[in-house]
Amino acid sequence: MLDYINTAQWDEPLGLEDMAKFDYSPMAALEDCRMGFHYPYTVRLHGRDIPAYSIQHHAAHAASTYYPSGFRSAAVLTHDGAFYKTGPNNGLIFRGDEHRLFPLTPHHLHIGDLYDQISGWLGFDLFGAAGKLMGLAPYGNPRFFDRRFVGNTHDLAKRGINQPAQNWWDHCVAAARDMRYDVSPLRDVNRILEPVCVDIAASTQKLFEETILLAAECTAQLFRTMKRPMENLCYAGGTGLSCPTNTRLYNEGPFRNLYIPPDCDDSGLSMGAALYLYHNILDNPLNEGTAFLGTYPYLGGTFEGAATEAALAAVADQIDVARPDDWAVAAAEDIAADRVIAWFEGRSEIGPRALGHRSMLANPGKAANWERVNDIKLREKWRPFAPAVLEEEASQWFKGAPAHSPHMLYTAQVTTPDLPAITHVDGSSRIQTVSPEVGDFYRLLKHLKTVTGYGVVLNTSFNGPGEPIMERPEEALTFLLTTEMDALYMDGCRITRRK
Numbered sequence: 001m002l003d004y005i006n007t008a009q010w011d012e013p014l015g016l017e018d019m020a021k022f023d024y025s026p027m028a029a030l031e032d033c034r035m036g037f038h039y040p041y042t043v044r045l046h047g048r049d050i051p052a053y054s055i056q057h058h059a060a061h062a063a064s065t066y067y068p069s070g071f072r073s074a075a076v077l078t079h080d081g082a083f084y085k086t087g088p089n090n091g092l093i094f095r096g097d098e099h100r101l102f103p104l105t106p107h108h109l110h111i112g113d114l115y116d117q118i119s120g121w122l123g124f125d126l127f128g129a130a131g132k133l134m135g136l137a138p139y140g141n142p143r144f145f146d147r148r149f150v151g152n153t154h155d156l157a158k159r160g161i162n163q164p165a166q167n168w169w170d171h172c173v174a175a176a177r178d179m180r181y182d183v184s185p186l187r188d189v190n191r192i193l194e195p196v197c198v199d200i201a202a203s204t205q206k207l208f209e210e211t212i213l214l215a216a217e218c219t220a221q222l223f224r225t226m227k228r229p230m231e232n233l234c235y236a237g238g239t240g241l242s243c244p245t246n247t248r249l250y251n252e253g254p255f256r257n258l259y260i261p262p263d264c265d266d267s268g269l270s271m272g273a274a275l276y277l278y279h280n281i282l283d284n285p286l287n288e289g290t291a292f293l294g295t296y297p298y299l300g301g302t303f304e305g306a307a308t309e310a311a312l313a314a315v316a317d318q319i320d321v322a323r324p325d326d327w328a329v330a331a332a333e334d335i336a337a338d339r340v341i342a343w344f345e346g347r348s349e350i351g352p353r354a355l356g357h358r359s360m361l362a363n364p365g366k367a368a369n370w371e372r373v374n375d376i377k378l379r380e381k382w383r384p385f386a387p388a389v390l391e392e393e394a395s396q397w398f399k400g401a402p403a404h405s406p407h408m409l410y411t412a413q414v415t416t417p418d419l420p421a422i423t424h425v426d427g428s429s430r431i432q433t434v435s436p437e438v439g440d441f442y443r444l445l446k447h448l449k450t451v452t453g454y455g456v457v458l459n460t461s462f463n464g465p466g467e468p469i470m471e472r473p474e475e476a477l478t479f480l481l482t483t484e485m486d487a488l489y490m491d492g493c494r495i496t497r498r499k
Helices: 016-021 057-069 111-121 129-139 153-158 164-178 195-225 243-252 266-281 291-295 306-314 327-336 368-376 391-397 440-452 473-482
Strands: 038-045 048-055 073-078 092-097 100-106 232-236 257-259 319-322 341-344 358-362 386-390 410-414 428-434 456-461 487-490 493-497
Touching: 016 153, 016 195, 038 266, 048 057, 048 266, 057 073, 057 092, 057 100, 057 232, 057 257, 057 266, 073 195, 092 195, 100 266, 111 129, 111 164, 111 195, 129 195, 129 243, 153 164, 164 195, 195 232, 195 243, 232 243, 243 257, 243 410, 306 473, 306 493, 319 473, 327 341, 327 358, 327 440, 327 487, 327 493, 341 473, 358 368, 368 456, 386 391, 386 440, 391 428, 428 440, 440 456, 473 487, 473 493
Parallel strands: 073 232, 232 257, 341 487, 386 428
Antiparallel strands: 038 048, 073 092, 092 100, 319 493, 341 358, 358 456, 386 456, 410 428, 487 493
16 A cells, blocks of 8 residues: 555544644645645556556545535545544545645544444445445334444544444444344344344444534534634545435535535546546646536446447347337336336446436336336345436425435435335435436436326336446346346337347
């Protein structure tokens, strides 16, 4: 591992509230520190020497959220599931000022790693474990929550908690035994809906939320201590995928404005590293080199025309292909008729969430579609689904989340009983608001509104278990041919299995 800049102050065992009282003003404009999170080197490839830079992990996270935010200044908070207990590799607080990012201090949070570990100890596989815990938590109650565990690694050490994840697990299990829970279902995913499992999940989710809220409050106070109060917070790292936490930050947090990118997890590191190099290292101003934001988050690959035709030809004897006059209208009609379809449009979305270009869609007004789509995807039947909704109609069906939520990063409360397939057991739903810039997916929702009365659709990622979201036409066709999905819409075509 490369050894990036460090300071004596960063090694001090400061809790979150202690950090908030410390004046980091010298760091807020220190050029040596700003330039301390990269290394230049040379890559030799096919006989050519290519200039290159190594960018520190959390500097790339910070750049991935600050530069696309549109803010000219902001507090920046990064954190993920890294197993480090302290130091910059666990996440930092930055000051964003025009095109510059100044690292102020590590926050020494541990909660991302704790959340991952508890997810695994409940019995989930490593892939997607944290997301499953987030979906499981609403089934339970946070009966084991204990505020002694809220804080960073140094806060907890002062309370005798030196192994946060293990100590939290031991605390929850001991409390469950004292309350006469049956603890035998622990680590058995076939019994994951038993009270002890769902209540540990709910308690861990609450601990996560309270810790991130405290970190945000202390970050705001840190900037006030520097006499540089901030209204804007940019947040990145895998912990930014926790929709209930983001919603609480939005509704209860100390910042007026909150920005989280769709690729806040490690999928955003490559773009973050490029932006960090372009703006922070090479000193290019903010409004240059960011034309890509006009198509954000649809920056992935596209496979239209010849690529689609070649994929169709390869399985021509197994499929029927129709070319409707308007594929968005045809798709909406299929959904209204209670067919489960896949929608494969244009460039794929960045980040882990399906945002209408590589999505599986179903009618949210049919309760049976919750189980049906989970069966098609070979997922656990208890796992919830998210909706996509016309942005101009979101307030008609949902409340409590930002009116503009295009990246499926906030949780709203559903205000009607008419959408059971996307309403979780606690009445919540992880919404994506859709505007005309998204493309034909928006027109699909507009026609669905005409046919059903609601411009809302069940929207889940187009993939199977343990797989990335579909990227290539061949993959999409294989999924159609090997599952009970009814139709695939791709490049203007409606494709079905030949009977």
